[in-house]
Amino acid sequence: MLKKNSFEDNKRPLDVLNYAKNKKVVVYLKNKTIISGLLRALDIHLNMWxxxxxxxxxxxxxxxGRILIRGDTIIFVSPVEE
Amino acid sequence: MLKKNSFEDNKRPLDVLNYAKNKKVVVYLKNKTIISGLLRALDIHLNMWxxxxxxxxxxxxxxxGRILIRGDTIIFVSPVEE
Amino acid sequence: MLKKNSFEDNKRPLDVLNYAKNKKVVVYLKNKTIISGLLRALDIHLNMWxxxxxxxxxxxxxxxGRILIRGDTIIFVSPVEE
Amino acid sequence: MLKKNSFEDNKRPLDVLNYAKNKKVVVYLKNKTIISGLLRALDIHLNMWxxxxxxxxxxxxxxxGRILIRGDTIIFVSPVEE
Amino acid sequence: MLKKNSFEDNKRPLDVLNYAKNKKVVVYLKNKTIISGLLRALDIHLNMWxxxxxxxxxxxxxxxGRILIRGDTIIFVSPVEE
Amino acid sequence: MLKKNSFEDNKRPLDVLNYAKNKKVVVYLKNKTIISGLLRALDIHLNMWxxxxxxxxxxxxxxxGRILIRGDTIIFVSPVEE
Amino acid sequence: MLKKNSFEDNKRPLDVLNYAKNKKVVVYLKNKTIISGLLRALDIHLNMWxxxxxxxxxxxxxxxGRILIRGDTIIFVSPVEE
Structure with a gap:
């Protein structure tokens, strides 16, 4: 299950979302709300457009049509594979 | 569902609200309160007038007639399309 | 419902309360307490006298007669129109 | 109900408590505890002796006889008029 | 009930605990736990040994025999008079 | 049960996860969710890809297939031994 | 019960855990979980390996076999005497 060769050492966690820009993501919030939509922008606080x-x-x-999610309400985010 | 060409790379999440100034927004709060009204000003903490x-x-x-919402109470905000 | 001409671009959210100094405000707290009274002073943390x-x-x-409200307990504040 | 002339523009919220030093105050905490006693010292975090x-x-x-209250547990504080 | 003459103006709240070093203190925590013991050290976050x-x-x-209490779990602390 | 000789004095807690990169980890969250998968990246906030x-x-x-976990939702993380 | 002579004035709370490195500790968390094991490393946020x-x-x-505990989930930690 390990894919050691695929590791790029200078990757950062938020790159997950940089790669997902303009693609569909699903966002799980602390209050059990689930939001899916097209990611347009994010910042280091995980605020997301x-x-x-x-x-x-x-x-x-x-x-x-368009929302701004406050980053501190988020548990995890996943790009949607299509 | 992807609109790759519409992506502007230097956009930031809070631009959602900069574009919405003087327009109607709806704000969902952590305590389940929902506030709608005309956005007059915001800051980086998401405090909103x-x-x-x-x-x-x-x-x-x-x-x-006029309120100040503390940013740390917000889950997400959406401009109202009209 | 839009009043675009009334927008002053360099306004900040806390100006709502700067304009309300020495006037009556109503403050809604996270613990469901509601406080109304004359606003005497505020700071950037929304601490209010x-x-x-x-x-x-x-x-x-x-x-x-006189209280100090800790800013991080506040949901929103409204100047009372009279 | 407005007392505009009494406004001193450079007052800060924490001055409420600076004026109350060595006087009796009542402190309302987030966990519904109420503490009253003589205020001896405070800092910008609202930690209070x-x-x-x-x-x-x-x-x-x-x-x-003597306590230190952690500031982030406080909702509001009031000097006791005597 | 006021003891104005006893006020030392440059005292800080945490001095309550500096004076209590190597003496018995009782600590009330946010989760309703109560801890009593000999205070050995503290820092500005109210972390206590x-x-x-x-x-x-x-x-x-x-x-x-020995514990480290994380400061952000504390409501108030009192030196035990003996 | 003590292994004093194995102590390397300049180790830091997050090294646990640096050693676990590209290996399987299990993450326990504050909301009782448990996430297991291949750790690709982490930062000092414990945000994890x-x-x-x-x-x-x-x-x-x-x-x-891929998620970003927000660090402040985590209780503890363990590399999975295989 | 006072041991004044044993007081070392420049001790800091986190020294409790520096002394406990490579020894057994028990950690009480805010969610009522109790973790015991060998402390390998800690940082100023109380993150612990x-x-x-x-x-x-x-x-x-x-x-x-190995875990990283996020410091902000901790109430108190105690070295286990053996």
């Missing part, structure tokens, strides 16, 4: 966002809370999904 | 604000808590909406 | 304060918790209101 | 302190939690009051 | 510590949680007291 | 991640919440495990 | 760790949560103990 997301377009075409689906915000899923409990049993309800709300659509937003 | 909002005019003509509707503050919706549980089943009640209260109107305020 | 309030005189003639009514502190409303659950079903009880207590009066204080 | 209080003498002859009554610490009231739920239905019990405990007396302490 | 305590020897011969009794840690009281709910209905149980556990003894430790 | 993890590939081939199994995210286990309550009774459900979800697979992600 | 612990080997041969027993992680006790509720009624279950899990063993880990």
């Amino acid at each position: 997301v377009d075409d966002a689906d915000v899923q809370t409990d049993d309800k999904t709300t659509k937003f | 909002v005019d003509d604000a509707d503050v919706q808590t549980d089943d009640k909406t209260t109107k305020f | 309030v005189d003639d304060a009514d502190v409303q918790t659950d079903d009880k209101t207590t009066k204080f | 209080v003498d002859d302190a009554d610490v009231q939690t739920d239905d019990k009051t405990t007396k302490f | 305590v020897d011969d510590a009794d840690v009281q949680t709910d209905d149980k007291t556990t003894k430790f | 993890v590939d081939d991640a199994d995210v286990q919440t309550d009774d459900k495990t979800t697979k992600f | 612990v080997d041969d760790a027993d992680v006790q949560t509720d009624d279950k103990t899990t063993k880990f």
